Amino acid sequence: MELTQKNMSTSAVGIAGAPNLRFWNTTNGKKAIMAVTGVILAGFLVGHLLGNLQIFLGRDAFNRYAENLHNLPALVWGTRVVLLLAVGLHIWSTVQLADRKSSARPVAYQKYTPQTSTYASRTMYMSGPIVAAFIVYHLMHFTFGTGGTEYHYYDPYGNVVAGFKVLPIALAYVVAMGLLSMHLRHGLWSFFQSLGLNHPAYTPKLKGAAAVIAVLIFLGFASIPVAVLLGAVKQDIF
Amino acid sequence: MRLTFHIWRQPNTGAPGKMERYESANMNPDMSMLEALDVLNEELMGKGTEPVVFEHDCREGICGSCGFMINGVAHGPQSKTTVCQLTLRHFKDGEELYLEPWRANSFPVLKDLMVDRSAFDRIIAAGGYVSVPAGSPQDANALLIPKTEADRAMDAAACIGCGACVAACPNASASLFTGAKISHLGLLPQGQPERNERALRMVRQMNGEGFGQCGNIGECEAVCPKGITLENIARMNADFLKASVCERPKSGAAEDAA
Numbered sequence: 001m002e003l004t005q006k007n008m009s010t011s012a013v014g015i016a017g018a019p020n021l022r023f024w025n026t027t028n029g030k031k032a033i034m035a036v037t038g039v040i041l042a043g044f045l046v047g048h049l050l051g052n053l054q055i056f057l058g059r060d061a062f063n064r065y066a067e068n069l070h071n072l073p074a075l076v077w078g079t080r081v082v083l084l085l086a087v088g089l090h091i092w093s094t095v096q097l098a099d100r101k102s103s104a105r106p107v108a109y110q111k112y113t114p115q116t117s118t119y120a121s122r123t124m125y126m127s128g129p130i131v132a133a134f135i136v137y138h139l140m141h142f143t144f145g146t147g148g149t150e151y152h153y154y155d156p157y158g159n160v161v162a163g164f165k166v167l168p169i170a171l172a173y174v175v176a177m178g179l180l181s182m183h184l185r186h187g188l189w190s191f192f193q194s195l196g197l198n199h200p201a202y203t204p205k206l207k208g209a210a211a212v213i214a215v216l217i218f219l220g221f222a223s224i225p226v227a228v229l230l231g232a233v234k235q236d237i238f
Numbered sequence: 239m240r241l242t243f244h245i246w247r248q249p250n251t252g253a254p255g256k257m258e259r260y261e262s263a264n265m266n267p268d269m270s271m272l273e274a275l276d277v278l279n280e281e282l283m284g285k286g287t288e289p290v291v292f293e294h295d296c297r298e299g300i301c302g303s304c305g306f307m308i309n310g311v312a313h314g315p316q317s318k319t320t321v322c323q324l325t326l327r328h329f330k331d332g333e334e335l336y337l338e339p340w341r342a343n344s345f346p347v348l349k350d351l352m353v354d355r356s357a358f359d360r361i362i363a364a365g366g367y368v369s370v371p372a373g374s375p376q377d378a379n380a381l382l383i384p385k386t387e388a389d390r391a392m393d394a395a396a397c398i399g400c401g402a403c404v405a406a407c408p409n410a411s412a413s414l415f416t417g418a419k420i421s422h423l424g425l426l427p428q429g430q431p432e433r434n435e436r437a438l439r440m441v442r443q444m445n446g447e448g449f450g451q452c453g454n455i456g457e458c459e460a461v462c463p464k465g466i467t468l469e470n471i472a473r474m475n476a477d478f479l480k481a482s483v484c485e486r487p488k489s490g491a492a493e494d495a496a
């Protein structure tokens with residue numbers, strides 16, 4: 001006779017067999033999806049940052065970089081498809097897990113005192129959606145040219161300078177990058193934990209590395225609006 | 239010693255509850271938190287008020303029966319200590335204490351500070367066992383177990399199932415409990431034959447019970463009276479991932495038996 005839970009169990013709790021949930025229908029499966037898609041997005045961020053920092057090389061170098069990119073449609077469209085899929089799955093999981101999170105504790109504590117957790121880890125469901133809103137504006141701003149500042153498709157350098165000369169816009173970018181940095185601070189090491197990798201010697205180092213990378217990404221991206229505001233990157237010869 | 243208590247009073251599962259304020263001057267720094275509630279209950283009964291219901295059994299930190307929130311922390315301010323082992327010397331004279339039950343959809347409040355944790359029993363029943371032939375005993379030392387693995391299994395087996403992990407988790411996740419149970423058996427040779435099946439069944443049951451997702455936040459680890467670590471959750475994730483990939487459609491005898 002096959003040993004199954006039904007004929008083996010001596011327990012008095014009587015379960016009718018565990019629900020036969022597929023991997024994607026478990027919270028663990030959805031977290032694995034978030035981890036993989038999140039790291040794909042983070043990989044793109046690094047490439048995007050390296051590209052953007054060329055703005056400090058001047059108008060010609062930056063606009064030439066943009067033009068070169070557009071002459072590689074396979075790269076541009078390949079990246080866009082992968083990013084759209086990754087963002088879509090990441091947000092889809094967020095929506096489902098946010099629902100689970102709120103139904104798992106319907107009555108809130110009158111007093112709740114966090115012990116060791118980071119603020120970044122407790123606010124992933126806020127930093128994420130705010131970053132999503134930012135991405136929508138960012139695409140309108142520099143890809144579609146509908147962000148409300150001067151836009152010429154042939155002059156990305158000028159678009160960036162015109163965009164960040166507006167103080168509230170530049171500040172909004174810096175704040176959004178701060179939230180993204182927090183998201184990465186927790187997300188980058190979580191990737192390993194969610195996929196089942198944790199080791200007493202390496203996990204603390206991964207947490208440290210995630211924090212360093214998060215700060216570097218913040219400084220890198222935020223440097224551009226700040227440089228425009230300070231006049232270090234400006235509308236020179238055109 | 240004088241203490242002011244704000245305690246969640248709820249007559250039964252369906253009924254609404256609220257915080258009630260009680261004061262007692264008969265507290266003693268050497269008392270445990272449960273003894274403090276015993277004294278308070280004596281006073282309440284003297285006044286014709288219903289005593290506060292809380293769960294307990296061993297009162298020596300090993301059975302996992304006791305537990306409630308004290309000022310927003312599961313099992314109170316002393317780390318690696320259940321409320322039955324927590325003494326009043328960790329509080330100041332005149333301090334105000336807020337006592338609330340574990341709050342989770344999967345742990346309905348039965349009365350006051352007592353919740354129904356049978357969801358944990360069902361997770362165990364789903365796969366927290368090894369099927370062994372119960373015949374004559376094997377030779378001692380027939381199964382070799384490296385010391386490090388034995389130690390890790392022992393650390394995971396220290397889980398007493400009190401539910402503090404669920405209570406402390408912002409998502410009311412039962413991952414630390416389930417991870418500990420899966421690791422404790424999965425690290426030992428006796429646990430290998432059912433390792434994949436166990437991970438599948440226990441994780442599915444945990445999900446079916448309605449607990450929240452793990453956000454790798456770590457509040458569970460911080461309040462666990464037995465020091466169970468997040469490493470056990472990663473192990474559960476790894477076992478579940480592998481078991482999901484390797485799962486085969488049920489066939490033949492297995493299908494007939496099911």
Ligand code: HEM
Binds near residue numbers: 037097452
């Ligand atoms: C560039 C953009 C983004 C990057 C690089 C990123 C990266 C990550 C990573 C690596 C994780 C860790 C996954 C894990 O816990 O294993 C994560 C988690 C998360 N992300 Fe994102 N993410 C981004 C955008 C977003 C957006 C737009 C949303 C929501 C609309 C979002 C919502 C979340 C949430 C809620 C979590 C936590 C899940 C949990 O722990 O339960 N993220 N993200």
Ligand code: FES
Binds near residue numbers: 302303323
């Ligand atoms: S009463 Fe047994 S652990 Fe507290």
